[in-house]
Amino acid sequence: MGVGIEVTNLNAWYGANHALQDINLNIPANHATALIGPSGCGKSTFVRCLNRMHETIPGARATGTVRIGDLDIYKDIKPVEIRRRVGMVFQRPNPFPTMSIYDNVAAGLKLNGYSNRHVLDEIVERSLKNSALWDEVKDNLKKESGASLSGGQQQRMCIARALAVDPEVLLMDEPASALDPVSTSKIEDLIFQLKAQYTIVIVTHNMQQAARVAEKTGFFLNGRMVEFDSTDKIFTNPSDKRTEDYITGRFG
């Protein structure tokens, strides 16, 4: 089951660049929450702070509190462990190029020491079904390299890979921006189904996409969160002038 995320006074830096300033928000469990805003506004940095991937970049650091479920992820737990609970899907599909489809999906489990074949087989099948890829690849699971799939299939494989470690939260950093419309709509359908089981945070440049998949939407600008509300409200009756300017296409 998904869990809620509670962010208090989150600040993040890349060296001297203050990329996120005083972010406060509550992301509800088992819903999809969209983050929108112009390029460089800090939304990707924000999601990377939710699984402590931000600090893997040399010179990057973050302060503040992020509670996921009942855990303060910057205090109570090691980065490696929080990343098993908070899955991530990146902007560009990033399969492990030397691995088969099966090994790609099982990678998170295998590399963390699980080796029971039956359990692995089961999880791989379930994850690929959950990411709506199973029917397309089930005959070539171990024969075909993950890198030989099409872009959209690779991205769904990457989603399956993230789901296989059974996370509570799924972070998606512009998961469809490198994909064609058909693949994009498949990913969106998927998000719709997945939020029954996971809390989903999705960064997107595409406002229609935010409107289609998310119950809540946050608008980021210049490292700050300008407005966070129900998606309906943000797109029909935003309370901040800057949000309105952005969604009506006046800038960004």
Add this chain to the structure above:
Amino acid sequence: MRARIRTLSDGAATGLAVLATVLVVAPLVAIFAYLIYKGASSLSWAFFVETPKPVGEVGGGMANAILGSAILLAVGSLIGVPVGIAGGIFLAEFGRGTKLANAVRFTADVLNGVPSIVMGIAVYSLIVVPQGHFSALSGGVALGIMMVPTVCRTTEEMLLMVPNAVREAALALGVPNWRSVLAITLKTASPGIITGCMLAFARVAGETAPLIFTAFGNVGWNTRLDEPMAALPLQIYVYALSPYDDWHRLAWAGSLVLIVLIVLAVSLVRFVTSRGVLKGAS
């Protein structure tokens, strides 16, 4: 008019590229052809199964030197490949931008430029003198040290070519960094790293100078690491400098065998690695 000039310059550029290719390949083909011409006629079954005959007797072979070279190269690879790969991993994955990494990289580059005879003398004073006698072990160590810089720097370069997205994918799954490096990054880069190891191997396989003061050479059979050992390059060196026609012929045959064995060893490794662990890698 414009199009004509373009066509002409295109033709000229292609011509130059072909010419350069021929210039690169021609010496190699010439050497190989000459080796076969000179060496093949002196090859016999005895060459592969007999030890050298004393001066004055006709015949004999280099069987002990072939075995010796194999042992020396095995010892050298056992030292050079792990140390080199570990060093490369440090440079690319853990030490990026640190002073230590810069020092290691600089040392590797300098080591790469150290003449091989100097390497022989260094190992001579480090191992042979304290031990009190020449040994196969010291020869293997000398070859191993010579392999380190090539293996280390290629490993670094190949690891740096692995896209960061692949590292992030592993980290985001909660895989510890060291495990991600070994199981993902290293594996992704392995075809290039293997090429680097093969280059280093082929280079030291033909080295004579570092063995003169270490493995020393041996006219008989030896498989013990603490005793002097024959090696093909050493044997070729001694025979080629001798005043006897029969030995000259054997030196040619030895050179041919050495090159063929190197090619075989490299092809074998390529064959095995391209079907085993790395299936579907490219």
